[in-house]
Structures are given as structure tokens and as C-alpha cells.
Amino acid sequence: MLDIELVANPELAPFQGIFMLLLLGFISLGVAFYVKSKLVRSTHDFIIAGRKLGFGFGVAGLISVWTWAMAVMMSAAMTYNFGLSGLWWFTVPNGLAVIAVIPFAKQLREKMPHGYTMGEFVSSRFNNARLARIVVTVGLIFGSLIEIIINLKGTSLVISTVFGMSQVVVAVVAIAIVLVYSMMGGLWASMCTSTLTTLFITVPASVVLMAVLSYLGGPAPIWEAVAAKGPELLSVTRADVPAAFGITLALGLLTATLAGQSFWQVVWGLKAKEVGRSFLWAGAWFYPIPICLGILGLVGIALNVDLATNLNNDAAAVGPFVISHIGLPGWLVYAYVFVILSACYSTMDGALASLSSLAAVDVIKPISPQIQEKSLLKLTRVSMLIAAVIALCVVISGVDFVTIVLTTYAIRTAILVPLMLAIFWRKMTAGGFIWGTIAAIAVGMPLRMVLGELPGTLIILAISTIVPIAMSLPNTRLFDYDSLKQVQDL
Amino acid sequence: MKALKDFLGKGKYFVLGALASAITLAWSANSWAADDGGITRTALSPITILFIIIGLVVSILYLKAMITVLNEAVESYHEVEEETAGSYYAAPAWGALLAGVTVALVIWSYGVSPLLLYLGPIFAMISPMAIVYCMAQDIKGFKASHAKDQKSAAKPLASIRS
Numbered sequence: 122m123l124d125i126e127l128v129a130n131p132e133l134a135p136f137q138g139i140f141m142l143l144l145l146g147f148i149s150l151g152v153a154f155y156v157k158s159k160l161v162r163s164t165h166d167f168i169i170a171g172r173k174l175g176f177g178f179g180v181a182g183l184i185s186v187w188t189w190a191m192a193v194m195m196s197a198a199m200t201y202n203f204g205l206s207g208l209w210w211f212t213v214p215n216g217l218a219v220i221a222v223i224p225f226a227k228q229l230r231e232k233m234p235h236g237y238t239m240g241e242f243v244s245s246r247f248n249n250a251r252l253a254r255i256v257v258t259v260g261l262i263f264g265s266l267i268e269i270i271i272n273l274k275g276t277s278l279v280i281s282t283v284f285g286m287s288q289v290v291v292a293v294v295a296i297a298i299v300l301v302y303s304m305m306g307g308l309w310a311s312m313c314t315s316t317l318t319t320l321f322i323t324v325p326a327s328v329v330l331m332a333v334l335s336y337l338g339g340p341a342p343i344w345e346a347v348a349a350k351g352p353e354l355l356s357v358t359r360a361d362v363p364a365a366f367g368i369t370l371a372l373g374l375l376t377a378t379l380a381g382q383s384f385w386q387v388v389w390g391l392k393a394k395e396v397g398r399s400f401l402w403a404g405a406w407f408y409p410i411p412i413c414l415g416i417l418g419l420v421g422i423a424l425n426v427d428l429a430t431n432l433n434n435d436a437a438a439v440g441p442f443v444i445s446h447i448g449l450p451g452w453l454v455y456a457y458v459f460v461i462l463s464a465c466y467s468t469m470d471g472a473l474a475s476l477s478s479l480a481a482v483d484v485i486k487p488i489s490p491q492i493q494e495k496s497l498l499k500l501t502r503v504s505m506l507i508a509a510v511i512a513l514c515v516v517i518s519g520v521d522f523v524t525i526v527l528t529t530y531a532i533r534t535a536i537l538v539p540l541m542l543a544i545f546w547r548k549m550t551a552g553g554f555i556w557g558t559i560a561a562i563a564v565g566m567p568l569r570m571v572l573g574e575l576p577g578t579l580i581i582l583a584i585s586t587i588v589p590i591a592m593s594l595p596n597t598r599l600f601d602y603d604s605l606k607q608v609q610d611l
Numbered sequence: 612m613k614a615l616k617d618f619l620g621k622g623k624y625f626v627l628g629a630l631a632s633a634i635t636l637a638w639s640a641n642s643w644a645a646d647d648g649g650i651t652r653t654a655l656s657p658i659t660i661l662f663i664i665i666g667l668v669v670s671i672l673y674l675k676a677m678i679t680v681l682n683e684a685v686e687s688y689h690e691v692e693e694e695t696a697g698s699y700y701a702a703p704a705w706g707a708l709l710a711g712v713t714v715a716l717v718i719w720s721y722g723v724s725p726l727l728l729y730l731g732p733i734f735a736m737i738s739p740m741a742i743v744y745c746m747a748q749d750i751k752g753f754k755a756s757h758a759k760d761q762k763s764a765a766k767p768l769a770s771i772r773s
Contacts, residue, residue: 159685171688176700177680177746184738209718213711220707313681320673320739324666327735328659334728335656344725355722357715397702405710406741409734412717416731419721449654 123342123423125447127431132451138284139294141455145321145462146298149470152317153302153310160309164498165611167307168478169237170390178312179391179399184407185315186383186471187219188322189268190275190464196411197440200418201426203362204347204354208415210367212408218374219404223397225379225544226388230396233605236389238382239540240483245608246543246600247551256558257540258483260532261382265479267529268383268472269296269512276465277516279441283458292516299466300509303473304502308390311467311474318463325456326413329444332453333420346423354422369574372582376533380540382475414460417443473505480504481611497611527566534578535561538586547599553589561585665736673739676746683753690756 161167174182192215199207229242236242240258247253277291302310334340347354378384391399421439424447431446432438444457481501485492492500539554561584569577717734720727 155681160688173684173687175680175684175746175749175752177676177742177749180745181742184742205718205722208721209715212718213715216714217707217711220710223702223707313677316677316742319742320670323735323738324670327732328662328666330732330735331662331729332654332656332659334732335659336652336654338652340725340728344728357719357722394700398700401702401706401710402741402745404707406738408710408714409731409738412714413731413735415718416721416728419728448652453654 123337123346125337125424127424127426127442127446128448130445130449130451130454133284133445133454135284135286137451137455138280138286138291138458141458141462142280142291142294142298145318145459145466146294146302148317149298149302149314149466150305152313153305156306156309156313161306163611164481164494164501166309167498167501168474168481168611169386170308170312172390172392174308174312174387174391174395176395176399176402178316179387179395180402180406181316181319182312182471183219183384183387183399183403184410185319185322185463185467186311186387187215187378187403187407188319188410188464189468190272190279190461191437192411193322193414193461193464194275194279194437194440196415197417197421197443198436198438199366200415201421201439202418202436203359203365204351204419204422205357206353206359206362207366208411208418209357210362211370212411212415214367214371214374215411216404216408218371218378219384219407220401221375222378222384222388223400225541226385226396226400228544228602229385229605230388230391230393232602233608234393235608235610236605237386237478237482237611239380239385240479241608242605243540243543243554245605246549247554250551250555253551253554254483254487256532256555257536258479260380260529260536262476262479263529264377264381264533265383265472265476266508266512267526268381269469269508270515271526272465272468272472273512273516275437276461278438279461280458282438283441283445283454289517292513295462295465296469296509296513299469299473300505303470303477304505307477307501308386308474311470312387312390314470315467318467321463322410322460326410326460329453329457329460330413330416332449333417333444333447336447336449337420337423343420343423347419350422354419364575369578372534372578373530376530376537380533380537382479383471386475386478414440420447473508476508477501477505486611531562531566531569531581532558534581535559535565535585538582539589542589542593546593547602548593548596549589549600550593550596553592556592557585557587557589560588662732662736669736669739669743672743673746676743676750680746680749680753683750687753687756 160171165171196208196211199211201207203210229236233242233245238258239261240254243257244250244254273292273296276295277288280286280291280295281288302314306313334343337343344355353359387399388396417440420443424443426432426439426442428434428436431442441457441461445454478501481497481504484504485497485500535558539549539557542549543554561581565577565581565584568580571577572580717727717730720730
């Protein structure tokens with residue numbers, strides 16, 4: 122029943138790829154233009170949406186910002202590599218990482234209602250400790266930059282593969298579109314377009330998967346073909362998966378949310394009363410995306426898609442490969458590409474919006490406290506342009522950006538526990554924060570390279586936990602969190 | 612039914628259009644079918660068509676709710692909301708547990724029966740409906756706050772009359 126010849130869809134041509142990039146771009150531009158003309162009148166509106174984001178936009182925006190283009194493909198990739206255990210370990214921690222933000226978000230939103238960034242919080246929490254602020258800000262800037270680079274790279278790979286286009290053209294067009302609409306409306310534009318792209322991710326994904334199942338004769342032939350290859354592929358209890366990637370991924374996801382400005386910007390952009398339930402619902406309703414698209418991994422297994430010959434040794438390509446090679450009508454391929462593009466655009470605009478707030482609050486304002494409102498808004502927009510140009514250069518130059526990823530990962534993992542302690546532990550000192558982070562990076566990173574990902578990550582976490590606690594325990598001057606209320610709007 | 616009609620407004624014509632498009636798709640389903648060595652494969656099965664219809668209706672409801680929320684946000688741009696410390700909508704720990712356990716069970720169920728593979732696309736279709744519910748909560752909030760404003764504006768007039 123599943124004897125299908127895997128051949129590229131002959132209907133697909135480069136101009137269709139450009140058309141799809143532009144179609145989503147123009148829709149997003151339209152939304153951003155409306156938002157800019159009606160809701161963005163100051164830097165405060167631009168970087169924090171006037172703290173007026175509601176429940177609906179909060180949930181939809183968070184889902185979309187959290188759905189990376191690579192995540193759309195990785196759910197299928199992990200299923201293809203490890204069966205249902207791979208999907209389980211990829212999916213379950215993903216939503217929980219969003220939900221895990223809730224207690225920290227509530228605490229900071231209540232104690233520091235006029236905040237904008239984590240760098241600003243660290244500075245206020247540790248009596249204007251510059252080094253602590255710099256470490257956190259650098260980590261957050263690199264984190265946002267890497268979100269743009271990875272999504273831009275993933276998108277240009279998929280679109281160029283499916284439509285036979287140049288990767289450079291895809292990257293240039295995609296980043297130009299996202300940059301233009303993000304520069305128009307900042308966080309408001311990002312959340313509105315992300316709300317729209319959540320619709321563009323979920324509904325087409327559901328229809329495409331239903332069509333794939335129908336095209337292959339229903340779920341039974343796929344399921345039976347997978348079962349015939351080994352019962353462990355249909356089990357969620359494979360013992361090798363947590364060590365292979367599950368635990369490391371879970372910790373990485375936690376650092377991405379708790380030490381990611383894309384999320385903290387939403388924490389401060391939401392109406393205060395909506396913070397908790399928005400993150401809960403976003404985490405919960407993010408889940409259907411990977412559990413739906415992960416099925417493509419099972420289809421890949423069932424159709425004997427070969428990692429080396431068909432996927433160029435990159436399992437992330439299994440979803441796009443299946444969709445474009447089993448003989449589906451062109452419009453279903455476009456629908457799937459639209460899902461990936463939507464995920465890409467929304468994550469990139471979220472990252473650009475977060476960079477704008479970091480630039481305004483942690484770079485421009487501390488350097489020039491008396492800056493005029495107009496100049497601040499202009500420079501905030503320029504920071505988006507600079508970030509987009511850097512990301513584009515990294516992607517089109519073809520340089521290996523593993524070093525940037527590793528640096529970002531190290532800083533984010535190293536600041537995770539110190540940040541959590543700073544939010545809740547009154548004894549935590551600036552010294553504990555700074556030296557805990559620096560020691561974790563200096564000692565943990567080399568060990569991570571020698572010992573591997575999981576032991577290395579655990580060592581970084583252990584150092585960044587022990588050092589701050591050991592240094593802060595003797596502190597008798599307890600921090601008064603209510604003093605954070607003195608932080609004012611821009 | 613009336614509530615749905617009111618909510619859709621002119622959107623009901625789009626819903627009808629969506630249904631008509633889906634029926635046209637169903638009629639032309641054979642043109643999408645591929646002949647694969649004696650086995651005729653079609654992506655447009657009745658269940659796919661049903662999902663396209665549901666998807667179109669969900670999309671219309673979603674866009675309608677989104678536009679309403681956006682317009683309300685524009686109208687209330689100058690309003691300052693009172694923020695009382697500690698007044699949050701509930702985000703209970705059991706909610707997180709329920710979400711985690713449900714998704715874990717859904718993935719586990721994929722290995723139990725082939726039919727349960729349909730759960731993924733079904734949940735993906737329910738997800739935007741959940742967001743429509745969230746936006747409906749926002750709209751309710753806007754309406755309640757407008758009603759409160761109108762009431763307080765009407766008070767002086769009432770006192771003149773009495």
C-alpha cells in the first residue's frame with residue numbers, strides 16, 4: 122500500500138517561492154501599517170505595546186514567537202530519528218518551558234511594574250552593578266540575534282530546496298520584509314502579525330496532515346509500516362532518548378524562555394492581570410503544533426526516506442521532503458511552506474522587537490539618559506536594522522555560526538540560575554550573580570567541549586548555582602523587592 | 612444560533628462562501644487524484660474536505676475576533692487601566708499539569724492505535740478556536756469597561772432628573 126516513488130513535485134518553480142514570501146510579507150505589512158498608524162505614538166508603545174496586550178494577542182503571539190521554523194521541522198525530525206519517544210521528549214518540555222515562566226513573570230510584573238528588560242532588572246536589583254547588566258544584556262542580545270539567524274537560515278534552506286531558488290535571494294527577501302514591518306510597529310506589530318501567523322500555522326498544518334494521511338490510504342498503512350520496523354518506534358519509553366537529546370533540550374528550552382528577552386518583553390507588555398493565564402494557555406495550546414507536524418516523521422519512517430541519500434544527512438529536512446516528494450497537489454505543498462514561513466516570520470519579528478527594547482533600555486538610555494524621545498525611537502529602529510544586517514551577513518556568507526550559538530548557549534545557561542535566584546532570593550548579591558555567571562562560563566564551557574553536551578550543561582548549571590549561593594549566604598542586608606517599583610517608564 | 616449570527620455579522624456571507632468553495636473542491640476532488648500503479652490516491656478525501664470547511668470557518672471566526680480586539684485596543688488607547696497589586700487571572704499549577712499530561716497521553720496514544728493519529732490534526736484545528744475564546748474574553752472585558760464608563764457618565768444626568 123505504501124509503495125510510493127519519492128520524486129520532486131514538478132509543479133514547483135522559483136517564482137512561486139518568491140510569491141509566497143511576498144504574499145505573507147504584504148499581509149504582515151498591512152497589519153503593521155494599521156497598527157503603526159493607530160497604536161504606536163511613542164518609544165514606550167513601540168517597545169512594550171503600552172503594556173496593553175490582552176489575553177488573546179498574548180496567547181497567540183507567544184505561541185507564534187515560540188514556534189520557530191526549525192521547531193516546525195524538528196518535531197518531525199525527532200520522530201523520524203527516535204520514533205514516538207523522540208516526539209515525546211521534543212514536545213512535552215517545549216510547552217512546559219513557556220509555562221515555567223509564570224512564577225517569575227508574576228513576581229517581576231508585580232514588583233517591577235514599569236520594567237522593560239532583564240538587564241534593567243539586574244541593574245536595579247544589584248544597585249546599578251554595570252558588569253552584571255552588561256553580562257545579561259550581551260546574553261540577551263546574542264540570544265535574540267541567534268533566533269533571527271537560525272530562523273533565516275532554516276527558511277532559506279527550506280524555500281530554496283522546495284522551489285529550487287537561491288538561498289541568498291530567499292534570505293534577503295525574507296529579512297527585508299520582516300525588518301520593514303517590525304520597524305513600523307515594534308512589539309505591537311510583532312504581536313499582531315504573530316497572532317495572525319498562529320492561524321496560518323495551525324489551520325494549514327491540520328489540513329495538510331489530514332491530506333497526507335488520506336493520500337497514503339489513511340493512518341493504518343503508515344502505522345503498520347512503522348510498527349513493522351520495530352516496536353520501539355511506537356513507544357514513548359525508549360531509555361536512550363533522554364540522554365541522547367531529551368534532558369539537554371529540556372534545559373536549553375528553559376534557558377531560552379527564562380533568559381530570553383522575547384518572552385520578558387511580553388511579560389512587561391501584557392496587562393498585568395493577564396500575565397499568568399496568557400503564559401499558561403500559550404504553553405498548553407502550543408502543543409498541538411508539534412504533535413500534529415511530528416506525524417510527518419512517522420510518514421518518513423514508513424516511506425523508507427533515507428537520511429543520507431534523501432535528506433543530505435539532515436533529519437530536519439524530513440517534513441519538507443515528504444510533503445514535496447510523495448506526489449501531493451501543489452497547493453498542499455504551498456500550504457506547508459506557508460506554515461514554515463509563518464513560523465519563521467513571527468519568530469524573527471519577535472526577536473527584532475526584543476532587540477529594539479534591549480537597545481533602547483540597556484544601551485542607548487544608559488549612554489545618553491537625556492536623549493530626546495524622537496531620537497530614541499529613531500535609534501531603536503536603527504538597532505533593528507543593524508541586527509538584521511548582521512544576521513543576513515552571517516547567513517549569506519555561509520560562515521559556520523556554531524561559535525555564536527555556543528557562546529549564546531553558554532551565557533544563557535550560565536545566567537539561568539543566578540537570574541532565578543535574583544528574582545526570588547533576597548540574600549542574593551551582585552558579586553554572587555557576576556562571579557557565578559563568569560565562573561560557570563569560564564569553567565563550564567571548556568568542560569562541555571571535552572565531556573559532551575549533557576555533562577557540560579549540568580556542570581555549568583552546578584557552578585552557576587553553587588557559587589552565587591556560597592557568596593550570598595553570608596549577606597545580612599536583605600533586598601527590598603518593593604524598591605523595584607521606583608523604576609519608571611521611559 | 613442568533614448569537615453566532617450576531618457575532619459573524621457580515622462575516623456570515625464569508626462562511627457561506629467558504630462552504631460553497633469547499634463543496635466545489637469536493638466535486639473536483641477527482642481531478643486531484645493521482646494514479647499510482649492501479650491504486651488511485653487522493654489527498655482530497657471526505658475527511659480532508661471536512662477539515663478544509665472547518666478550517667475556513669475557524670479562520671473567519673478568528674479573523675473577525677482579531678479585528679474586533681484590534682479595533683477595541685485602538686478605541687481604548689487613551690484609557691488607563693487600574694492595576695491592583697496581586698490581581699491576576701488564575702494560572703493554576705493543575706492547569707500546567709493537565710496540559711503536560713494530556714500531550715504526553717496523546718503522543719503515547721499514537722502508539723496504541725493508528726486511528727489515534729488523527730488526534731494531532733484535530734488538536735491543531737482546536738488550537739485557534741481556543742485563541743478565539745481568549746479573544747472573546749478580551750472583547751467581553753472591553754464591553755464591560757465601556758458599560759461601566761457609560762454608567763458613570765450617565766450618573767450626573769440621573770441626579771439632575773431626580
